[in-house]
Amino acid sequence: MLLVQILVNGVLLGGLYGLMALGMALVWGVLNIVNLAHGAFIMLGGYLVFFLFTAGLDPLVSLPIAMAVLFLFGYVIQRSLLNLIVRSALLNTLLFTFGLDVVLTYLAQLLFSADFRTINPSYAGANFSVGAVTVPVGRLIAFAIAVALALLLYLLLERTRLGRAIRATAQNLDAARLYGVNPAQIYAITFGIGAALAGAAGTLYGIVAQITPYIGVTLTPKSFVIAIIGGLDNPLRIVAGGIVIGVAEAVTSLYLGPTYTDVVSFGLLVLILVLRPAQSLKIA
Amino acid sequence: MNGRWFALAAAVALLAGVPWFGNAVLIQFGINALLIAVLAQSWNILGGFAGYVSFGNSVFYGLGSYGVAIAMAQWNLPFWVGLIFAATIAVAFAALLGWPILRLRGPYFAIVTLGISAAMSALASNLDIAGKNVGLILPLTRNDTLFYEASLVLLAAATLTVAWIARSRFGMALIAIREDEDAAASVGVNATRFKIAALAMAAFFTAIAGGIHAYWITYIDPAGSFDTTLDVRMVIMTMFGGPGTVLGPVVGALVLSAIYEVLADSISKAAALFFGIVILVAVIFLPRGLVDLGGGFRVLRWRYFLTNIRQYRI
Amino acid sequence: MSAKLFEARGLVKRFQGLLAVSEVDFAIERGAIVGLIGPNGAGKSTLVNLVAGALRLDSGEILFDGARIDRLPAYARAHLGIARTYQIAKPFPDLSVRDNVAIGAMFGAEGGVRDRAKARAMADEWLDFVGLAAQADHQAARLGGPDRKRLEFAKALAMQPKLLLLDEVMAGLTPVEVEAAVGLIERTRARGVTVLVIEHVVPAIRRLSDMLLVLQQGRLIASGDPATVLNDPRVIEAYLGRRRA
Ligand SMILES: Nc1ncnc2c1ncn2[C@@H]1O[C@H](COP(=O)(O)OP(=O)(O)OP(=O)(O)O)[C@@H](O)[C@H]1O
Numbered sequence: 001m002l003l004v005q006i007l008v009n010g011v012l013l014g015g016l017y018g019l020m021a022l023g024m025a026l027v028w029g030v031l032n033i034v035n036l037a038h039g040a041f042i043m044l045g046g047y048l049v050f051f052l053f054t055a056g057l058d059p060l061v062s063l064p065i066a067m068a069v070l071f072l073f074g075y076v077i078q079r080s081l082l083n084l085i086v087r088s089a090l091l092n093t094l095l096f097t098f099g100l101d102v103v104l105t106y107l108a109q110l111l112f113s114a115d116f117r118t119i120n121p122s123y124a125g126a127n128f129s130v131g132a133v134t135v136p137v138g139r140l141i142a143f144a145i146a147v148a149l150a151l152l153l154y155l156l157l158e159r160t161r162l163g164r165a166i167r168a169t170a171q172n173l174d175a176a177r178l179y180g181v182n183p184a185q186i187y188a189i190t191f192g193i194g195a196a197l198a199g200a201a202g203t204l205y206g207i208v209a210q211i212t213p214y215i216g217v218t219l220t221p222k223s224f225v226i227a228i229i230g231g232l233d234n235p236l237r238i239v240a241g242g243i244v245i246g247v248a249e250a251v252t253s254l255y256l257g258p259t260y261t262d263v264v265s266f267g268l269l270v271l272i273l274v275l276r277p278a279q280s281l282k283i284a
Numbered sequence: 285m286n287g288r289w290f291a292l293a294a295a296v297a298l299l300a301g302v303p304w305f306g307n308a309v310l311i312q313f314g315i316n317a318l319l320i321a322v323l324a325q326s327w328n329i330l331g332g333f334a335g336y337v338s339f340g341n342s343v344f345y346g347l348g349s350y351g352v353a354i355a356m357a358q359w360n361l362p363f364w365v366g367l368i369f370a371a372t373i374a375v376a377f378a379a380l381l382g383w384p385i386l387r388l389r390g391p392y393f394a395i396v397t398l399g400i401s402a403a404m405s406a407l408a409s410n411l412d413i414a415g416k417n418v419g420l421i422l423p424l425t426r427n428d429t430l431f432y433e434a435s436l437v438l439l440a441a442a443t444l445t446v447a448w449i450a451r452s453r454f455g456m457a458l459i460a461i462r463e464d465e466d467a468a469a470s471v472g473v474n475a476t477r478f479k480i481a482a483l484a485m486a487a488f489f490t491a492i493a494g495g496i497h498a499y500w501i502t503y504i505d506p507a508g509s510f511d512t513t514l515d516v517r518m519v520i521m522t523m524f525g526g527p528g529t530v531l532g533p534v535v536g537a538l539v540l541s542a543i544y545e546v547l548a549d550s551i552s553k554a555a556a557l558f559f560g561i562v563i564l565v566a567v568i569f570l571p572r573g574l575v576d577l578g579g580g581f582r583v584l585r586w587r588y589f590l591t592n593i594r595q596y597r598i
Numbered sequence: 599m600s601a602k603l604f605e606a607r608g609l610v611k612r613f614q615g616l617l618a619v620s621e622v623d624f625a626i627e628r629g630a631i632v633g634l635i636g637p638n639g640a641g642k643s644t645l646v647n648l649v650a651g652a653l654r655l656d657s658g659e660i661l662f663d664g665a666r667i668d669r670l671p672a673y674a675r676a677h678l679g680i681a682r683t684y685q686i687a688k689p690f691p692d693l694s695v696r697d698n699v700a701i702g703a704m705f706g707a708e709g710g711v712r713d714r715a716k717a718r719a720m721a722d723e724w725l726d727f728v729g730l731a732a733q734a735d736h737q738a739a740r741l742g743g744p745d746r747k748r749l750e751f752a753k754a755l756a757m758q759p760k761l762l763l764l765d766e767v768m769a770g771l772t773p774v775e776v777e778a779a780v781g782l783i784e785r786t787r788a789r790g791v792t793v794l795v796i797e798h799v800v801p802a803i804r805r806l807s808d809m810l811l812v813l814q815q816g817r818l819i820a821s822g823d824p825a826t827v828l829n830d831p832r833v834i835e836a837y838l839g840r841r842r843a
């Protein structure tokens with residue numbers, strides 16, 4: 001029974017992990033940029049919603065606000081800075097987003113202090129029981145929203161003009177240009193969407209866990225691994241990848257204890273990367 | 285050429301003389317700056333020459349610190365034996381770790397290295413011999429001049445090693461890997477072997493730096509030894525100074541350490557931001573580092589920065 | 599020492615569902631120039647990748663100098679004396695043209711020469727041989743298309759291979775340049791190198807080759823004396839079929 005409970009917790013948390021990875025996978029697949037500041041974007045979304053919450057706004061109301069603000073933030077960063085180096089070696093964009101991560105983390109530490117923050121509306125701590133299993137409402141909501149956003153992203157990419165333009169740009173920049181797509185614009189919009197998804201993930205993360213300026217350090221690699229497990233081209237598969245990691249973590253902390261989660265998740269990361277060679281990855 | 289050698293010799297002599305004309309504060313700053321320059325120079329071997337960005341080299345620094353601390357505090361061995369022990373562990377760890385993770389390329393490798401220090405720190409805080417969460421206390425030796433000169437000698441050794449790499453077949457192999465790993469394999473470069481050797485060399489110098497530092501400050505704990513901000517600094521200093529060059533990482537480390545020191549005095553809280561901003565600026569305007577600026581700027585003047593941007597923007 | 603330098607037995611390579619190379623057998627005599635032709639997507643480059651070790655076989659055997667090499671990594675095959683060029687040139691972009699070739703000389707067959715100055719001197723000779731001496735100090739990334747092909751060629755030669763695999767080194771060249779390339783390949787053979795040439799330019803390859811292989815949809819549909827092969831109805835069909843499409 002304990003195992004079932006652990007599985008439920010893992011699956012629900014895993015949905016949120018999937019949402020974290022969505023934005024990273026989108027940006028990686030379309031722009032060929034591995035955004036090492038993605039975790040910091042999640043952190044920013046969390047703080048934004050936290051402050052709105054202390055001002056009396058329910059986090060579910062703030063969620064779209066956080067997404068809009070982070071969209072703008074991401075759009076501007078890409079348009080003004082990242083577009084300048086987007087064609088250079090992957091190494092350079094990697095280092096640039098690494099620098100961005102450092103700047104955002106220390107800024108957050110400076111402005112928001114290193115204290116732990118949580119967003120706790122009445123439903124965050126609530127539970128209900130199904131048989132012997134307890135379902136935490138906060139995690140359930142996070143899971144539902146994560147799946148909904150993944151579906152939305154899927155529809156956006158497959159069914160809209162913008163989605164077609166994004167996919168065309170991912171496949172072949174020059175060909176996309178011939179069809180009248182402005183890649184600089186599409187890149188900025190895509191990066192903005194990635195940031196908006198991070199904002200949503202940060203909101204939900206703040207409901208189920210604690211926010212500090214440093215959460216990005218673990219959330220970035222986690223998002224990366226999930227993006228790899230799920231592949232870069234299908235939002236729903238990425239959520240499934242998140243669930244895999246969520247369950248693996250829950251089981252680890254049950255059997256080995258929480259101090260070893262870092263060691264185990266690092267081992268898992270190496271194992272997954274080594275066993276799954278880069279060549280088999282289809283980059284959108 | 286002779287002028288350059290002369291300037292270099294003068295700079296080394298000046299650095300070596302610091303304990304005789306500098307005050308205690310300057311010597312302490314010097315020790316820190318020289319040791320971080322060793323880290324940058326070591327990072328340069330794999331990162332600058334072979335193009336493999338590691339965010340986890342601080343793990344070798346931590347192993348070096350712990351190696352010396354365990355040898356001295358737990359086993360009562362002399363410092364130099366501790367250094368040998370520390371370097372051996374770090375090199376063995378590099379070889380063991382390198383074998384699986386150096387098959388990964390680009391972002392895969394970089395991301396994996398992000399997790400290493402966190403994992404090792406967690407391990408150290410669970411081990412009895414490493415003093416668990418509390419850490420270890422080393423015997424006290426008050427001789428900053430000695431620590432300073434030891435750090436300088438270590439930096440000189442690391443730099444001479446890199447100078448050799450830059451002229452050797454080994455270095456050519458690393459550069460070929462950086463430029464195009466598949467093409468390198470087709471001309472007969474055994475990439476895995478060279479990459480592991482490069483990581484092991486980096487581990488060697490980094491661990492000794494960690495060992496010297498541990499003995500100097502006489503106290504270590506998991507958070508301070510497996511310190512990921514060291515990774516931030518060594519990467520940024522190398523990129524800023526000039527990755528894949530012999531003197532770039534040293535120049536980058538000394539210049540940035542000095543600027544940081546001044547900032548930390550005046551605007552202590554915001555000083556850490558500085559490193560992040562440096563790398564943002566460096567990647568866009570100085571992709572080949574500070575040591576390339578001199579020549580490039582002389583020829584192109586301000587257009588140097590524009591050319592750098594034009595190359596890669598969309 | 600047998601007359602056969604190289605032998606492929608039952609080579610198979612799949613990409614997901616696609617059978618890119620299927621049950622291919624052939625042998626190459628020491629000192630020969632063997633031509634390999636076939637329509638786009640026939641599997642020619644895949645075959646080169648299999649021989650050079652850039653891709654792993656799904657099944658089959660590769661023998662070189664009488665020993666199995668199909669389990670060896672690419673660098674080890676280079677040490678044994680197999681050199682290849684890439685259809686889409688793969689220079690070391692930031693390095694000078696000379697250093698590109700010097701790297702070939704410093705590694706290559708039997709691990710190459712150890713000394714860098716000597717490797718550079720050898721590089722200059724090879725650059726002279728392919729007609730790139732004037733560009734020796736240029737950055738490789740700045741070379742134009744035909745010069746990139748020459749650089750690929752020089753880099754492979756500097757490895758001092760026994761077997762040289764040339765993947766479309768003549769594509770995109772003018773007729774005059776094609777003539778020069780034909781001459782180069784003949785002079786390369788005269789130095790004792792065995793050559794496998796992949797080419798679309800049929801007249802050139804017909805003149806060069808001692809033996810011709812024709813690949814279509816991964817299968818070897820004809821092999822043997824160039825004149826006979828080129829008159830084979832199936833080969834004509836394969837090529838006309840391509841033109842119609
Ligand atoms: N890495 C790969 N992954 C998936 N499919 C591949 C890969 N490499 C080649 N293919 C496919 O295998 C088939 C054979 O390709 P190959 O490049 O060997 O043909 P080719 O004969 O060299 O053609 P060309 O004359 O155009 O150079 C093609 O259908 C190609 O799309």
Ligand SMILES: [Mg+2]
Nearest residue numbers: 642643644685
């Ligand atoms: Mg081909």
